[in-house]
Amino acid sequence: MSNDSDTRRRAEAVLQFNRFYRSFLGAQQDEVPHTPFSLTEIHVLRELDSGGTQTAAALARALSLDSGYLSRILASFGRRHLIARAASQVDARRTFIYLTDTGRATYASLKAAAIGGLAERLDKLTPAEQEELIGAMEVVQRLLG
Template identity: 45%
Template sequence: MQELIGGVRAFNRFYTRIIGVLGAGMHDTPYSLTEARVLFELYGHGDLPSAELRRRLGLDAGYLSRMLAGFESGGLVTRERSASDARRQVVRLTAEGRAASKVLDEAAAGAARDLLGPLTAGDRERLLSAMDTIRRVLSPAPGAVPYVIRPPRPGDLGWIVQRHGALYAEEQGWDVTMEGYIAAIVAEYATSRDPRREACWIAEVDGVPAGSVMCVRGPDERTAQLRLLLVEPSARGMGIGSRLVEECLVFARATGHTRIVLMTVAGLTSARRIYEAAGFALDDEHEVDAYGTRVTEQWWSRTLEGKSR
């Protein structure tokens, strides 16, 4: 055990030096690591109750209160009582606070790029896999990582395009035309979406996008179409894909559709299992030249009378 303890401490010393948390401020800013984490949380999630900030970061209530008081006096945040519950204090960034947080966010991203830049693609994959393993092993409840399903925020539609292009290139070997195909779908949604009949959802894990799906207009007024279902490899096995599909079914039924269709390709086994479990049935399949290869395009559908499975 002593050898294991020594190994953990040696890694801690090495990694804190690598990410630069030993200096007076994070990323050449006046903010300590803890202060930067508080600003990051507010920057990524908007208004938050102080109790939620405390829970997310595991901070002592008095320590957090003093920190927020300092931020408030420095013009970075405002604090006010919740309109729905006077016992709760809501914290939000000011314009100056958002600017400071943006500087920190860009500096953190730059530091990550600098760390990954000199590495080969294989070394990057091994590094991120090892980091993910550490995070999951040390999580208090392995296999029960919480996630949220939310509407897209600015930048999320671009993320959908980028992640589809990157993941299908890595996992299926498809070329850049796949990314162009996704970009066209997203552009149409962004410019001509009918909010009464179309919607998009993002799955988020630990504040980071981990999945997506869209419900858009189908071939006729009574038919909706499910599009752009994606779940990040690190978030698979958590039930996110099924939950995203269920969001589509509930929305499509609530907006008056009686049928929903989707198009996929053969070989995406995990997606097929999700669609079958949600009540979809294969209607048609045929081979086409797409994405720099030959694929079997499949069309699936289900009715929307009654409850989804």
């Protein structure tokens, strides 16, 4: 069993990696062509794209967002015709939110730009280094997920 100083050293290493990765993602965001969407808004679009129809409460839980903040984001998406809402057939108190065709197309273009930017960064690595990186990321997800 490890002692407290070993655990603290490891926790500091995780924090250091987190700072590095946030910085990397921030630089990546800067390299993506200008978008009117914040990272949080992009996360909401991604969650709607991957999860189909959802309630605002489920989205807030999944993304750990304040419900008021999410409400403002969803209102903005509604004004831009990116989302639509439909009352539940089972429980009229529940309203489902889903991406419209415009919302899906908008998210697809954001995703394509992000993938293109990351592909450029990955091209600086050899194929073996790319596979090593992906393997390490899979290990992180498996151990912390």
